[in-house]
Amino acid sequence: MKKAVGFDQKIQLHQLDFIANEIHRISSRDALYQLVDERLMADIGGAKSRVNARTILFKIWFLVSDEHIELRDRALDMFQRATTEEKLVFHWGMSLLAYPFFKDTAEQLGYLFHLQDEVTSEQIGRKMKGLYGERRRVEVSVNAVLSSLRSWGVLEMGKRNTHTIAAKIDILSAEIKKWLVQVLLIVTDKAVIELNHIAGEPCVFPFKLSVLESELLGNELEITRQGVGRLMVGLK
DNA sequence: GGTGATTTCCCGTATGTGCG
DNA sequence: CGCACATACGGGAAATCACC
CATH class of the missing domain: 1.10.10 (Arc Repressor Mutant, subunit A)
Structure with a gap:
């Protein structure tokens, strides 16, 4: 069986920002479809291609699989007060999870x-x-x-x-680092990852992601020691 | 379950754009 | 102009959903 591709249209940042912002206010799927479609009219002329783009946007932010809902909700919550760069981190993570x-x-x-x-x-x-x-x-x-x-x-x-x-984006917020590390563990399908290997993970190449043990403490992640000075991070 | 509608995904093609 | 590549378009297949 051929592997699904899915992500076949150019998706712009403001389109992702738009849907992430509107999800908060609009809970009905139909209403959100309508709204996104209207917004996309500015970018894409053909109705069919608009639907394609909408499909992608929805899969990233709205039609999130059950096991990722919690991460999505946390992302949305932080999204409201995030900087432009930080918003990109969330779009990136959600895209990794979706596609x-x-x-x-x-x-x-x-x-x-x-x-x-x-x-x-x-x-x-x-x-x-x-x-x-x-x-x-x-x-x-x-x-x-x-x-x-x-x-x-x-x-x-x-x-x-x-x-x-382009210039790498430095992630400063510990909350966001924690979120991205969680995403990373899921998409790379790893049980644990060594703390100082996180920054080098290929699929987060646009970001500078240096994490300290103290920044990952909390309910979501578990840190274990292996040998001398090797810190491993895994999902709880 | 069946079945019709909708959504998601894939394809070939048309059009646009930049470059030698 | 001719070529290569990017992007959009619309048809249609496959998958999924909604309802009986």
Whole structure:
């Protein structure tokens, strides 16, 4: 069976901000559909493509699977008083949770950026086709993710389709670090992760994520020691 | 369960844009 | 202009939902 792709349209930051803001006020799905569709009219002409984009937005923020609802609600709560950069962290995390394709693309980008400063769309396209098969859809969707990331200010495009990381975003708030680490554990499917490996996780490459043990204390995460000075973080 | 409607996902193609 | 690539469009299949 072919792996689902899903994320096949460019999604802009203000569209994500819009839905994250409106979810608070509007609880009815139909009303929110209506509202988002109206908002999308400014960006996308065709009704069908608007529906496609709406599908993606809803999957990220609204139609969240049960096991992620709690994280979603916490994100929404913090979202209200977050800075622009912090809001991006939430969009990023929710996208990772909603779309394995997004997560895999981010991860591959992260790997490539560990090795080099510039990544071409062709290069990442090849990697993703390796994971998802030789399908045109994969090509289109990789471009959709890349151009979304450009519009989010995560990537910049240089000459000849090379992409570079725009300035990395430093995450300062301990609450948000904790949230992202939780997301990280879920999407990477790891039981535990070593504390000082967190910053190097490929799928969070746009962020500077340095965490101290003290910042992760609380009800959600569990910290254990392994050997000398190795701190492991896992979900409780 | 069946079945019709809606949602989600995928595809081929048209159009636009930048570049040699 | 011709080429490559990005983006949007609409058809349609597959999956899921809602209701009987």
